[in-house]
Amino acid sequence: MQLIDGKKISKEIKDELKEEVAVLKANGKEVCLAVVQVGNDPASSVYVNNKKKACAYIGIESESYELAEETTEEELLLLIDRLNKEEHVNGILVQLPLPVHIDEDKIIRAISPDKDVDGFHPVSVGRLWIGEKGFLSCTPAGIIQLLKRSGITIDGKECVIVGRSNIVGKPMAALLLRENGTVTVTHSHTNNLKDITKRADILIVAIGRKQFITADYVKEGAVVIDVGMHRDENNKLCGDVAFDEVAEHTSAITPVPGGVGPMTIAMLMNNCVETVRK
Numbered sequence: 001m002q003l004i005d006g007k008k009i010s011k012e013i014k015d016e017l018k019e020e021v022a023v024l025k026a027n028g029k030e031v032c033l034a035v036v037q038v039g040n041d042p043a044s045s046v047y048v049n050n051k052k053k054a055c056a057y058i059g060i061e062s063e064s065y066e067l068a069e070e071t072t073e074e075e076l077l078l079l080i081d082r083l084n085k086e087e088h089v090n091g092i093l094v095q096l097p098l099p100v101h102i103d104e105d106k107i108i109r110a111i112s113p114d115k116d117v118d119g120f121h122p123v124s125v126g127r128l129w130i131g132e133k134g135f136l137s138c139t140p141a142g143i144i145q146l147l148k149r150s151g152i153t154i155d156g157k158e159c160v161i162v163g164r165s166n167i168v169g170k171p172m173a174a175l176l177l178r179e180n181g182t183v184t185v186t187h188s189h190t191n192n193l194k195d196i197t198k199r200a201d202i203l204i205v206a207i208g209r210k211q212f213i214t215a216d217y218v219k220e221g222a223v224v225i226d227v228g229m230h231r232d233e234n235n236k237l238c239g240d241v242a243f244d245e246v247a248e249h250t251s252a253i254t255p256v257p258g259g260v261g262p263m264t265i266a267m268l269m270n271n272c273v274e275t276v277r278k
Contacts, residue, residue, distance in 0.1 A: 002252035010262035039069035090275035091117035117271040137171035142263025154179040160200035
């Protein structure tokens with residue numbers, strides 16, 4: 001059984017980006033990411049700080065906009081409009097979730113598709129599905145890199161995704177199709193889920209339910225990618241997969257933590273650099 005080390009692979013990607021950014025700077029090209037956070041949600045603050053640290057390591061300039069919880073939707077839209085027009089700002093990231101009085105969809109759509117480094121804008125999603133060049137949703141793009149850099153072939157494999165979210169499940173399907181995988185997307189209304197997941201050569205689990213996938217969902221020798229992040233009864237981090245039970249039946253599996261999580265930020269950094277590669 002191969003343990004897929006997301007920390008190691010994300011470090012490889014960030015080191016490659018660091019070298020690339022140094023060359024870009026030598027040629028007079030700077031990369032700048034604007035990070036916007038509304039309110040002080042503790043988890044969001046951790047994510048934002050991790051993104052800032054990654055920017056500093058790679059050499060990407062980061063501008064931080066920390067707005068009060070009571071910031072209005074109109075005020076946030078005005079800031080995004082200004083950042084869209086700022087030539088030195090290459091990418092804009094608005095940390096989700098937003099306070100309940102702000103329409104997240106409206107905010108996502110307000111960001112210029114050319115600065116949408118999260119890959120959430122409908123234009124980015126459309127480009128992904130029709131195979132045009134554009135920003136890739138960070139977590140699914142990170143999973144593709146995990147597979148490729150671990151020597152796992154996607155071409156021709158039966159790939160099953162558990163979960164159909166706009167953030168992971170749907171873009172994951174598009175990226176696996178790009179790599180010539182045969183893709184099935186399952187969800188909460190899927191009948192006979194175990195019968196479908198047990199067909200998978202590559203099983204990607206993003207269902208948002210703690211340790212939901214047990215050994216009887218997994219084909220012997222499958223590759224299992226766990227996107228979930230929870231706390232168990234002992235307050236230890238765990239995923240959507242019952243790791244200890246499932247791991248021995250796999251050929252490769254991601255741990256939680258240290259699997260998919262570090263890749264999301266690495267691919268966000270890659271999207272930032274992509275703005276200058278054009």
